[in-house]
Amino acid sequence: MAIASPHRAGAHRQGAHRQDARGDGLLAAAFIAPALFGFLVFLLWPTLRGIYLSFTRFNLLTPPEWVGLDNYVRMVNDPIFWDSLRVTVVYVVMNIGVQTVVALLIAVLMQRLTQSAFVRGIVLTPYLVSNVVTGIVFLWMLDTQLGIGNQILGALGFGHIAFFGSKTWAIPTIALVNVWRHVGYTALLLFAGLQAIPKDMYEAGRIDGAGEWRMFWRISMPLLRPILALVLIMTVIGSFQVFDTVAVTTAGGPANATNVLQYYIYGAAFGRFQFGYASAMSVALLIVLSVITIVQYRLTKAGQTDLG
Amino acid sequence: MATARTFRTPRAPRAFRTAVALGGAAALTLVAGCAPQGSSSASTQRTVSYWLWDANQLPAYKACAEDFEKKNPGLTIKISQVGWDDYWTKLTAAFISDTAPDVFTDHVSKFAQFADLGVLAPLDELPATKGIKNTDYQPGLGASWIGQDGHRYGAPKDWDTVALFYNKKMAKAAGISAKDLDSMTWNPRDGGTFEKTIAHLTVDRNGVRGDEPGFDKKHVRTYGLATNVDGIDNGQTQWSAFAASTGWQFTNKKVWGDHYNYDQAAFKNTIKWYYGLAKKGYLPPYEDYSDSNQPQTQLGSGKAAIAMHGSWMISTFAGLKGVDVGTALTPVGPSGHRATMMNGLADSISKHAKNKKGAEKWVAYLASNACQKTVGEHGIVFPATKAGTAVAAAAYQKDGIDTTAFTKPVADRTTFPFPITNYAADIQALMAPALEDIYANGASASEVLDRTNKQINFLFDQ
Structure with missing residues (x-):
């Protein structure tokens, strides 16, 4: 009895535990349900359907017609597709290159100089403005005739620059406009990564006589690597998907100079009702992004940390 | 610290928590599923929705709508004006989501595609509009709106040079x-x-x-x-x-x-x-x-x-x-x-118009001399009928504007049409x-x- 009683009591407790676990499972499922619903309906299903549509001719108003690999053959032979891929890569290199360097600079300055929440707030402000508003405001500010940007250039004795209207300037301009909008957010992510680096590392560095420059390269950068890698992967994916700024400023022009892939896809689908071809190009973009992400992940050893 | 660690907030009963969570999930689902379903069928039978892009022309067509409503008690024309840049995107989206206007201003550069997609109603098959003839309008305007299948998809409303x-x-x-x-x-x-x-x-x-x-x-x-x-x-x-x-x-x-x-x-x-x-x-x-x-x-x-x-x-x-x-x-x-x-614009009827009966009546009125003369009086565009054109030319003249440079080529037949192809x-x-x-x-x-x-x-x- 003396033994049986606690045993029974234990059995009872275990049973309650199982019941508990079942109840928690149900509760967990209930909490996951909205997100899961969103994932299935807005992500997984459209992706699968998109892949299916890429093998069809589809104008959205009549049923899709299976055409096999036709859309992919057409894509490989479409010079505009390759050109828009090239334009997108040029954009991503400029956008991410400048953005990462500037964001890193801001993050390090914030970490080493000030912890002020106000400064952090200011840095984040552009990110609160919508992409379309940003695009329109810059379109006006940089207008060749009326824009304040060109008025200032004129006052300084320079000629007017067609920031959005010339082949040379359009992509750099759009890249920098988007840097302006996203750099604060990126800087904050990096700043959070820098905060995770123990302060004594810097103290030790200072005792050993290292300057800020040396400490940046020897302490901050190596220890920030996993965060930087994550930020790079995220921003590169986002950058490849540039659309809204192009749509409101240049609409792909002049002469396709800013015809980034997403814009070309959009035009094929909603301008020319070629949803099948547009889906094929979207699948291509998905593949390109997956490959880039895997390569980046491997190269930057994003899954490991040097903070041991 | 110790107190903080041992202190527990009183937990709500599990059933309650589950209900809240499920309720939240259900609410989200409902929100996602609750797209506007459009107005009731009784009111759609009284309303004809009409889209155009030129803000300059809005007052003229409002005047036409008022006359039409007087002649057709019980029918209301709801005009929406959307600028050219967004017009076609919005229209395309509307066709896809089945919220297209009953009647809309159409352009020859777009109508072939719409006809091909099967979203336009053939006007020659609708009782009110089947009487529209090419000869009612300035030369060339009516013919532009006949599709490759021989059906008419637009009722000429105006012309431009x-x-x-x-x-x-x-x-x-x-x-x-x-x-x-x-x-x-x-x-x-x-x-x-x-x-x-x-x-x-x-x-x-x-x-x-x-x-x-x-x-x-x-x-x-x-x-x-x-x-x-x-x-x-x-x-x-x-x-x-x-x-x-x-x-x-x-x-x-x-x-x-x-x-x-x-x-x-x-x-x-x-x-x-x-x-x-x-x-x-x-x-x-x-x-x-x-x-x-x-x-x-x-x-x-x-x-x-x-x-x-x-x-x-x-x-x-x-x-x-x-x-x-x-x-x-x-x-x-x-x-x-x-x-x-x-080139000339025309009015087209959506194949799946909510109020097709009202739509064909409205298009027939838009294409008539009565409406086109009203539009002409506003002196903002040349209506497609000859009488409408004459009224517009007079209205421009009254405003001190000489329109000979635009009307002479039509009289001299030195015009050529906008390319209409697939x-x-x-x-x-x-x-x-x-x-x-x-x-x-x-x-x-x-x-x-x-x-x-x-x-x-x-x-x-x-």
């Missing part, structure tokens, strides 16, 4: 008379008297004219000819009047052609000459054009002396503050005649960047047009 708007003061200062401007000639070799005129009207920042020695083409104060990039692909207000005055035609057939002629020498020479004007300093460079610097702005601000534009812009140009604007005919080309693109959207997507490449980047017209024409005709060969 293209002519020259010029700054009278600048012309006078340059010693150019209205008569000179109305009798210009043009050829692709030296540009004829047209080029001489715009060269003379071009003035650099030192006051030197474009045809005088020492002209500084890098610093031009006033360009002879205003630039316009909108619609560059069909050249309606840019190159089409020149190209067609050589006898060149867009396609192998007048309507529903299946072979484009952008690789013909006459066309290539026209384009080379036209965009070559920018290199000479008589036409602004490509970069100068933007939404904030359209032809009317260029003329209004004294940046340009002449702008080639459509008759739908007459009231806009006439209303420019501080600039006295005159109008002139397009020049006579190598073929010995002038050529101006004549694949209009694809062709636009190919032609616009090609011409921008020539204009903005100085690419070889011959090479670019040969290549692009091949790509365009490939669409028809598939």
Whole structure:
């Protein structure tokens, strides 16, 4: 009895535990349900359907017609597709290159100089403005005739620059406009990564006589690597998907100079009702992004940390 | 710390928590599933929704709607105006989501695609609109709206031609008379008297004219000819009047052609000459054009002396503050005649219109002399019927605007139609960047047009 009683009591407790676990499972499922619903309906299903549509001719108003690999053959032979891929890569290199360097600079300055929440707030402000508003405001500010940007250039004795209207300037301009909008957010992510680096590392560095420059390269950068890698992967994916700024400023022009892939896809689908071809190009973009992400992940050893 | 660790907030009963969570999930699902379902069928039977893009024309069609509502008690016309840039995107989305207007203003460059997608109702099969005849309207307008299947998909509502708007003061200062401007000639070799005129009207920042020695083409104060990039692909207000005055035609057939002629020498020479004007300093460079610097702005601000534009812009140009604007005919080309693109809009009915009965009545009224005369009285556009046109011409005259430059080509039959073919959207997507490449980047017209024409005709060969 003396033994049986606690045993029974234990059995009872275990049973309650199982019941508990079942109840928690149900509760967990209930909490996951909205997100899961969103994932299935807005992500997984459209992706699968998109892949299916890429093998069809589809104008959205009549049923899709299976055409096999036709859309992919057409894509490989479409010079505009390759050109828009090239334009997108040029954009991503400029956008991410400048953005990462500037964001890193801001993050390090914030970490080493000030912890002020106000400064952090200011840095984040552009990110609160919508992409379309940003695009329109810059379109006006940089207008060749009326824009304040060109008025200032004129006052300084320079000629007017067609920031959005010339082949040379359009992509750099759009890249920098988007840097302006996203750099604060990126800087904050990096700043959070820098905060995770123990302060004594810097103290030790200072005792050993290292300057800020040396400490940046020897302490901050190596220890920030996993965060930087994550930020790079995220921003590169986002950058490849540039659309809204192009749509409101240049609409792909002049002469396709800013015809980034997403814009070309959009035009094929909603301008020319070629949803099948547009889906094929979207699948291509998905593949390109997956490959880039895997390569980046491997190269930057994003899954490991040097903070041991 | 110890107290904090041992302290527990009283937990709500599990059943309650589960209910809250499930409720939240259900609410989200409901929100996602609750798209507006449209108004009840009783009210849709009383309302006819109608879309148009030209804000200038809104008052005229409101007046038509009021008359219509008086004649058809119980029917209400709900007009929505959406600017051209968003109009087609919105319309496309509306067709896809089954929220398209019952009736909408249609453009020939778009209707082939819509007819092909099966979203337009054939007007010749609807009782109220089947009586619409081509002969009720100015020549050519009715025929443009007959699809390849022989059905009518649009009821002609108005027409437009293209002519020259010029700054009278600048012309006078340059010693150019209205008569000179109305009798210009043009050829692709030296540009004829047209080029001489715009060269003379071009003035650099030192006051030197474009045809005088020492002209500084890098610093031009006033360009002879205003630039316009909108619609560059069909050249309606840019190159089409020149190209067609050589006898060149867009396609192998007048309507529903299946072979484009952008690789013909006459066309290539026209384009080379036209965009070559920018290199000479008589036409602004490509970069100068933007939404904030359209032809009317260029003329209004004294940046340009002449702008080639459509008759739908007459009231806009006439209303420019501080600039006295005159109008002139397009020049006579190598073929010995002038050529101006004549295009017309029409009203189409959505195949799945919520109120089809009301829609056909409204379209029949829009296409009638009664409504077209009302529109004509507003003096903002030329209605498609002859009587409507006459009323509009009189209304313009009353406002002190001479519209001869736009109406004479119609009377003289020196107009040509907007190209109506399949694949209009694809062709636009190919032609616009090609011409921008020539204009903005100085690419070889011959090479670019040969290549692009091949790509365009490939669409028809598939």
